[in-house]
Amino acid sequence: MTTQLTTDQLTTALPDEGTPVACHESSDDDHGIPAPKRPEGSVPLNGYPDQTATTVFGDAGELGATTVERIPTEPQISTVFGDARELGVPVIELPESHVLNTRLQMSATELLEAIPKSAIPAVFFDPQYRGVLDQLSYGNEGQKRGRQRAALAQMQEEDITEIITAIDRVLIASGHLFLWMDKFHLCTGFTPWLNGTSLEVVDLVTWHKMRIGMGYRTRRCSEYLVVLQKTPRRAKGVWSVHNIPDVWQEQTERNGGHPHCKPLELQSELITAVTNPGDIVVDPAAGSFSVMEAAQQRGRNFLGCDLVV
Numbered sequence: 001m002t003t004q005l006t007t008d009q010l011t012t013a014l015p016d017e018g019t020p021v022a023c024h025e026s027s028d029d030d031h032g033i034p035a036p037k038r039p040e041g042s043v044p045l046n047g048y049p050d051q052t053a054t055t056v057f058g059d060a061g062e063l064g065a066t067t068v069e070r071i072p073t074e075p076q077i078s079t080v081f082g083d084a085r086e087l088g089v090p091v092i093e094l095p096e097s098h099v100l101n102t103r104l105q106m107s108a109t110e111l112l113e114a115i116p117k118s119a120i121p122a123v124f125f126d127p128q129y130r131g132v133l134d135q136l137s138y139g140n141e142g143q144k145r146g147r148q149r150a151a152l153a154q155m156q157e158e159d160i161t162e163i164i165t166a167i168d169r170v171l172i173a174s175g176h177l178f179l180w181m182d183k184f185h186l187c188t189g190f191t192p193w194l195n196g197t198s199l200e201v202v203d204l205v206t207w208h209k210m211r212i213g214m215g216y217r218t219r220r221c222s223e224y225l226v227v228l229q230k231t232p233r234r235a236k237g238v239w240s241v242h243n244i245p246d247v248w249q250e251q252t253e254r255n256g257g258h259p260h261c262k263p264l265e266l267q268s269e270l271i272t273a274v275t276n277p278g279d280i281v282v283d284p285a286a287g288s289f290s291v292m293e294a295a296q297q298r299g300r301n302f303l304g305c306d307l308v309v
Contacts, residue, residue, distance in 0.1 A: 086237030089172055089279055092119045094303070100280065101296060104305035108284035111305045112166035115282070120170045121275045123282045124267065124291045126180040126260060127160045155285075161193050163284060168197035168230060170282065174238050176274045177228040180262065186224050194228075202235075203227035203246070205270075207263055210251040225266075241273035260287045267294040275300055 095114050098104070104111065155163075167177055177199060181190065205225040213220040229238075250263035271281055271294055283291040283304035292302040 083240050083242075084237070085240045085274075085276055087121065087172065087174060088276075089121055090116075090119055092116045092280075098303060100301045100303055101292065103286070103289055103292070103309045104303075105307070105309045106305045107307065108163045108305070109166060111282075111284045111303070112163070112170055115170040115303075117169055118172050119280075120282050121172055121175045121279050122178070122271060123167045123171060123176070123284070124178045124180075125163065125167060125283070126262065126285055126287055127163070128155045128260070128285060128287075129157075129160065129182070129185070157192075161195070164193050164199070165197055167282075167284070168199055171230045173230060174232055174234055175230045176270075177230075178267075178270060179226045179228060181224040181226050183220065183222075183224070186226075190226070198231045199228040200231060200233050201226060202229045202233060205244070205266070206247045207266060208247060208249045210249055239273050241269060244269050244273065262288070262290045264290050264294055264297075267291055268297050271295055271300055272298050 092115070094100075097106070098111070098114055164177070164179075171177065179190075204227065207223045207225060209221050209223065211221060244266075248263065248266045250265055252261045252263060267290060271291075275281060275298075277299040278301065280301045280303050281291060281295040283289075283302070286292065286304035286306045289304065289306070289309075292304055295302040
């Protein structure tokens with residue numbers, strides 16, 4: 001504890017005139033605490049013999065030598081994704097009816113049944129259903145609008161479930177299914193289609209068509225691509241492209257073509273992300289066969305069909 005003295009107290013405490021006074025730095029002795037003894041040969045601090053510098057290091061090693069590794073100037077960062085794909089696919093044999101890179105005319109189940117189990121890294125599936133159109137019930141489909149769409153054979157819920165089950169069988173472990181979805185099924189639920197499979201939802205891409213469509217309230221200008229992965233679910237070593245936005249703007253050409261034409265560039269990027277050159281990409285309901293064009297652009301093989309070619 002430090003005590004402050006008044007001028008009178010200080011004067012009283014001083015010795016008589018002529019008495020020699022030793023001046024020194026305050027130490028622990030001044031407060032009743034014994035000062036530590038300085039080791040023999042130690043260097044006094046600031047020239048005062050009663051104080052010794054205490055340091056956290058010394059010149060003499062007491063514990064023996066220690067090897068110290070230099071820390072890298074650039075830290076090693078662990079990430080959950082990578083640019084390289086680690087998955088491979090087996091070499092498979094297909095029947096003569098399943099010609100690669102060709103517009104095959106057959107049903108989806110016929111195509112998938114002939115593909116060996118756990119053989120395909122990526123499948124695209126655009127079910128031909130009437131979810132939104134049936135709910136909107138405009139009443140003039142096939143007359144003044146949507147004639148091409150109305151002419152296509154419609155899939156029932158049971159058909160879609162059967163096809164997705166078959167897709168699950170042919171996908172390799174950690175393989176991907178890209179499932180096109182309309183607003184109605186996205187909002188009301190499509191998980192019954194996945195019953196009995198090992199497919200899990202891992203992402204969603206919104207395709208902005210850059211043109212406005214129908215709608216009693218809001219006008220539709222988008223479709224949705226649900227990204228599913230067969231277990232085990234993982235991204236690192238499987239998904240190699242990491243600059244694909246989850247809202248994709250791309251306009252397709254109409255010009256009297258297929259009513260369900262899908263965005264070529266988006267499908268090309270996704271194919272690059274989850275397959276290796278030379279792999280087979282499958283589309284059992286190919287429609288305009290835009291997936292075939294996308295696969296060939298990126299050096300992949302295509303196997304797909306439709307009822308109408």
